[in-house]
Amino acid sequence: MSLNKLTVAALFGLASIASPAIADEKPTLTIYTYDGFSSDWGPGPGLKAGYEATCNCVVDFVGADSSIGALRKAQLEGDTTKADIILGLDTSVAAEAAATELFAAHGADLSAVKLPIDYTSEQFVPFDYGYFAFVYNKETMPNPPTSFKALAGMKNDIKIALQDPRSSTPGLGFVLWGVAAFGNDANELWGEIAPSILTVTKGWSEAYGLFLEGEVDMVLSYTTSPSYHKIAEENDNIEAAIFREGHYVQVELAGVLKSSNQQELAQGFLQYLVSQEAQAIIPTTNWMFPVIELAGGLPEGFATPLATEQTLLLDDATVGANTKAFIEKFFEEIK
Amino acid sequence: MQLWVRTPKPSSKSSLKKSNNSVWSRFGSGATSAHITTRLTLGLLIALGVGALIGALLAIIWQAADLFGNSSTSSTDLWHLLRMSSIQAGLSVLLAFATGGFTAIALSRLYVPAKPLILAFLSAGLVLPTLVVAFGLLSIWGRSGLINDINMALGGDRLPISVFGLHGILAAHTVLNGSFAARVFYDRLQAIPNTSLKLGQSLNLSGWQRYTILDWPVLKATMPGLGATIFLMCFTSFSVVLLLGGGPNNATFEVAIFEAVRLDFDLHRAALLAASQLAFCLLIIIPTASLKSTSLMVGGTQTYLWTSRSFSKSTLSVGLVIMLIAYASPLLIIVWNGIDVAIIELVQTRRFVNALTTSIFVATTSATLTLLLALTLAFARADLVYKASENANNVIIRTVLNAPVFAYLAMPSIVLGLGFFLLARLLGLDTDEVGIYVVILANALLALPLANATLGPPVEEISAKHRKLMRSLNLGNWQRITQIELPLVRKQCAYIFALGFSFSFGDLGVIALFGTNDFTTLPWLMYRALGAYRSNDAGMIAAILLIISVFSFYIIPKLLGGKQNA
Numbered sequence: 063m064s065l066n067k068l069t070v071a072a073l074f075g076l077a078s079i080a081s082p083a084i085a086d087e088k089p090t091l092t093i094y095t096y097d098g099f100s101s102d103w104g105p106g107p108g109l110k111a112g113y114e115a116t117c118n119c120v121v122d123f124v125g126a127d128s129s130i131g132a133l134r135k136a137q138l139e140g141d142t143t144k145a146d147i148i149l150g151l152d153t154s155v156a157a158e159a160a161a162t163e164l165f166a167a168h169g170a171d172l173s174a175v176k177l178p179i180d181y182t183s184e185q186f187v188p189f190d191y192g193y194f195a196f197v198y199n200k201e202t203m204p205n206p207p208t209s210f211k212a213l214a215g216m217k218n219d220i221k222i223a224l225q226d227p228r229s230s231t232p233g234l235g236f237v238l239w240g241v242a243a244f245g246n247d248a249n250e251l252w253g254e255i256a257p258s259i260l261t262v263t264k265g266w267s268e269a270y271g272l273f274l275e276g277e278v279d280m281v282l283s284y285t286t287s288p289s290y291h292k293i294a295e296e297n298d299n300i301e302a303a304i305f306r307e308g309h310y311v312q313v314e315l316a317g318v319l320k321s322s323n324q325q326e327l328a329q330g331f332l333q334y335l336v337s338q339e340a341q342a343i344i345p346t347t348n349w350m351f352p353v354i355e356l357a358g359g360l361p362e363g364f365a366t367p368l369a370t371e372q373t374l375l376l377d378d379a380t381v382g383a384n385t386k387a388f389i390e391k392f393f394e395e396i397k
Numbered sequence: 398m399q400l401w402v403r404t405p406k407p408s409s410k411s412s413l414k415k416s417n418n419s420v421w422s423r424f425g426s427g428a429t430s431a432h433i434t435t436r437l438t439l440g441l442l443i444a445l446g447v448g449a450l451i452g453a454l455l456a457i458i459w460q461a462a463d464l465f466g467n468s469s470t471s472s473t474d475l476w477h478l479l480r481m482s483s484i485q486a487g488l489s490v491l492l493a494f495a496t497g498g499f500t501a502i503a504l505s506r507l508y509v510p511a512k513p514l515i516l517a518f519l520s521a522g523l524v525l526p527t528l529v530v531a532f533g534l535l536s537i538w539g540r541s542g543l544i545n546d547i548n549m550a551l552g553g554d555r556l557p558i559s560v561f562g563l564h565g566i567l568a569a570h571t572v573l574n575g576s577f578a579a580r581v582f583y584d585r586l587q588a589i590p591n592t593s594l595k596l597g598q599s600l601n602l603s604g605w606q607r608y609t610i611l612d613w614p615v616l617k618a619t620m621p622g623l624g625a626t627i628f629l630m631c632f633t634s635f636s637v638v639l640l641l642g643g644g645p646n647n648a649t650f651e652v653a654i655f656e657a658v659r660l661d662f663d664l665h666r667a668a669l670l671a672a673s674q675l676a677f678c679l680l681i682i683i684p685t686a687s688l689k690s691t692s693l694m695v696g697g698t699q700t701y702l703w704t705s706r707s708f709s710k711s712t713l714s715v716g717l718v719i720m721l722i723a724y725a726s727p728l729l730i731i732v733w734n735g736i737d738v739a740i741i742e743l744v745q746t747r748r749f750v751n752a753l754t755t756s757i758f759v760a761t762t763s764a765t766l767t768l769l770l771a772l773t774l775a776f777a778r779a780d781l782v783y784k785a786s787e788n789a790n791n792v793i794i795r796t797v798l799n800a801p802v803f804a805y806l807a808m809p810s811i812v813l814g815l816g817f818f819l820l821a822r823l824l825g826l827d828t829d830e831v832g833i834y835v836v837i838l839a840n841a842l843l844a845l846p847l848a849n850a851t852l853g854p855p856v857e858e859i860s861a862k863h864r865k866l867m868r869s870l871n872l873g874n875w876q877r878i879t880q881i882e883l884p885l886v887r888k889q890c891a892y893i894f895a896l897g898f899s900f901s902f903g904d905l906g907v908i909a910l911f912g913t914n915d916f917t918t919l920p921w922l923m924y925r926a927l928g929a930y931r932s933n934d935a936g937m938i939a940a941i942l943l944i945i946s947v948f949s950f951y952i953i954p955k956l957l958g959g960k961q962n963a
Contacts, residue, residue, distance in 0.1 A: 103929040127909035135910045228656040264639045267927040276541030290930045
C-alpha cells in the first residue's frame with residue numbers, strides 16, 4: 063500500500079465520521095444501554111427497526127461499557143442527558159438505580175409478563191431474564207456436578223472460571239446465588255469451592271474464552287449459553303449443569319428517566335419491549351429468555367425455563383443493602 | 398579500552414560561556430541557568446500540557462464527586478496491591494531486559510535469514526490487545542495447549558505445569574515486552590559504528606569482551622526510558638493480570654477503581670486511588686526521567702556484520718532460536734487459529750469494513766501526533782545536551798520534559814475515560830462527536846512513552862556527537878533539524894510511526910462513557926464478538942490485527958525509513 067492510498071483511506075475515514083447524519087424532523091428516542099445489547103449482534107438493531115416502523119421517531123441506542131456504566135453516564139450528565147431510557151440494568155443493581163430517583167413510573171401494562179419468580183417494580187419493566195449456571199462440555203466432562211455440594215466436594219479434580227463480582231454481572235450473580243441458596247452458610251461453600259477456582263476474570267468474555275479454550279472444565283455463565291452453541295454452531299456438546307439447590311435468576315430491566323422530554327415515546331417503547339414482536343427478537347440475539355410466552359414458542363433447540371421451585375432471587379432491598387458485605391466475605395473465603 | 402573517539406566531555410566552563418553568547422540564547426538572559434530556547438519552550442509546553450491534562454482529569458473527577466457525594470468503604474488492601482504490582486512489574490522488566498538483550502545481541506552477531514520480517518514480528522506482540530497475546534500463550538502452554546496436545550499425542554501425561562499464577566503473568570509480559578525490548582536493543586546495537594566493530598574484531602575480542610566493551614554501553618543508555626515504560630505498562634496491566642493471575646490475590650488497582658467508579662459511584666475514592674497509583678509510579682518515573690542518555694554513538698546504519706566464532710556462534714544460535722520460538726509461537730498460533738475460510742465472508746461485512754476504516758484513520762492520525770510530540774520532546778532534550786551546561790536546572794528541566802509523558806501511563810484507563818468525559822462536558826463539547834478525537838489523543842499519548850524511549854537516546858547522541866560541527870557551521874534551529882537531526886533519525890521516526898500506527902488501532906476503553914455506536918474499531922469489534930459468543934469471529938479479527946501490525950512494522954520503515962533501511 064502506498065502512502066497516498068493510506069492518506070486517502072485516512073481522509074475517507076475522516077469524511078465518513080465528520081459528515082453528520084442527515085437532519086431528521088422526527089423526534090429521537092435515545093436509549094443508553096450496554097454495548098453488547100446495541101451492537102450488530104445484539105437485539106438493538108431489530109428493536110430499533112421494529113419500533114421505528116410504528117413510532118414515527120428515530121431510535122438511537124447508545125452503548126456504554128456496561129449497563130451500570132450507562133446509568134453512571136446518565137447520572138454524570140444530569141439534567142442535560144440525552145437519554146430517555148436506561149436499558150439493561152438488572153435485579154442486582156435495581157435498588158441502587160431506584161435510589162438515584164432518576165426514574166419515572168413506567169406505567170406499562172405488564173399483564174402478559176410471566177417471570178419464573180415474582181418481580182414488581184414501580185420504575186422498571188423487565189424485558190428478559192436468565193439463570194446463572196455453570197456451563198460444561200459433555201465430551202470432556204461426562205459427569206458434571208449436580209449440586210453446589212457436589213462441586214464443593216470435587217476440590218482439585220475440577221477447574222472452574224469465575225468473574226470478578228465488582229466488575230462483572232455474572233460474577234456478582236454468583237455471590238448472590240450462594241447467599242440465596244445457603245444464607246449464612248455461603249461462606250463455608252465458597253471456602254470449599256476455592257481450590258477449584260482457576261481464576262477470577264474481569265469480565266464474562268475472558269472466563270468464557272478460557273472455557274472454550276479448554277483451560278477450565280466449567281465456567282459461570284447462563285443456562286441459555288448452550289443454546290447459542292446448539293442453534294448458531296450446531297454444537298450439542300455444551301451443556302449447563304443444573305444444581306439441586308436451584309439457580310439464581312437475573313432479570314434485565316428498562317426504565318424511563320424523569321428528565322426525558324419524550325415521556326410518551328419512551329413509555330411506548332417500554333410497552334413495545336414486552337410485545338410479541340420485540341420479545342421474539344430476544345432469545346437468539348441476547349440469548350436470554352423472553353418475559354412473555356411467545357406465540358410461536360421458543361426457537362428450536364433453545365433452553366427451557368426452570369420450574370419456579372428451582373428459581374432463586376433475593377429481593378432488591380436485601381441486595382442493595384448487603385452487596386458490598388457479601389462481596390467482601392466472598393473474597394475473604396476464596397483467598 | 399576505548400574503541401571509538403570520544404566526544405570531549407562538555408564540562409569546561411569556557412565552552413559553556415561560549416554557548417551562552419550564541420544564537421540559541423536569544424531568549425536567554427540569566428548567566429547561569431539554562432536558556433529557554435524555542436526547542437525547549439516547545440518541549441516544555443508539550444510536557445507541561447500532558448502534565449496539566451493529567452492534573453485536570455483528576456481534579457475534575459474530584460470536583461464531580463461533590464455532586465454525588467457517595468462515600469463508601471472498600472476492603473481493598475492498597476499496600477498489598479502496591480507490593481504485588483511492584484514485584485510483578487519489576488520482575489517483568491528484568492525478564493524483558495534479560496531475554497530482549499540476549500535476543501538483540503544474538504541477532505546482531507549472527508547471519509539470520511529474513512531479519513526484517515523477524516524484526517517486524519518482534520514489535521507486533523506489544524501492540525496487540527494484551528488479552529489476545531494472553532490467549533495465544535494459553536494456546537501454547539495451557540492445559541489444552543499445543544505442548545500438552547503434542548505430549549499427550551506422544552503418549553505422555555498432561556504436564557504438571559500451569560500458566561496460572563505469577564509466573565503466567567510474567568510469561569505473558571515477557572512475550573509482550575521482551576520482544577519489544579529486543580527490537581529496541583537491536584536498533585541501538587546497530588548504531589555501533591562499523592569502525593568500532595572492525596577494530597574490535599582485529600583485536601580479537603572474545604564474545605564476552607565484545608559485550609562488555611561494545612554492547613553494554615549502548616544497551617545501558619536505552620534502559621532507563623525503556624525500563625520505566627515497561628514497568629508502568631506491567632504495573633497497570635489489567636486484563637492479563639486478572640486472566641492469568643489465578644484469583645483476587647493478584648487483583649489490581651484497576652479493579653478497585655472500577656468498583657469505586659461503577660458499583661459505588663464514589664468518585665472521591667476513584668480519584669484518590671488513581672492519585673495514589675500515580676504518586677507511587679512517580680517514585681519510579683522521576684529518577685528515570687532525570688537521567689540523560691550517556692551513550693556517545695550516533696545512529697548510522699551498520700553495514701558490517703561481525704559474526705561470532707564457532708563456539709559462541711552455536712550457543713547464540715540455539716539460544717536465539719529458542720527465544721524466537723518463545724516470542725513468536727503465541728503470535729503465530731493466533732494467526733493459525735484465526736485463518737479460516739469464513740474470513741473471506743467476515744472482511745466483506747459492513748461492520749468489518751467500517752471498523753477497519755475507522756481503525757486506519759485513528760491509527761494514522763494518532764501515529765502522526767505521537768511522532769510529532771516525540772520529536773519535539775527529543776529535540777528539546779537534545780538542546781540540553783547541545784548547550785552542554787551541566788547545572789542543576791538541567792536536571793530539573795530534563796525531569797519536567799520526561800516525567801509527564803510517563804505519568805500518563807500510570808493513569809488507569811477507567812479514570813482517563815471518566816476524566817475525559819467530564820472534561821469534554823465542562824468544555825461544552827458534544828460527547829457524541831468528540832469521541833473519536835479523544836481516542837486519537839488518548840492513543841497518541843499512550844504510545845508516546847514508547848516513542849520517547851526509542852527516539853530520545855539517538856537524538857541526544859546526535860547533539861553530543863555533532864555539537865561542535867553544528868556550532869561551527871552556525872546552523873539555525875531549523876537547519877539543525879532538517880539537515881542534521883532528522884536525516885540521522887529517519888529510521889527511528891519510521892519505526893515510531895509504525896509503532897504508533899499499530900499501537901493506536903483503537904482500544905475504545907477510554908471513551909466507554911462517550912457512546913461508541915457511531916464508530917467501531919477493529920479491537921472493539923473483536924471484544925464485541927467475544928462478548929456475543931462469537932469467538933470464531935474474534936479469533937479471525939485477532940489474526941487480521943496481528944497481520945496488519947506485522948505488515949506495518951515491515952512496510953512502514955521501508956516506505957519512510959530511507960533506502961538502506963529495509
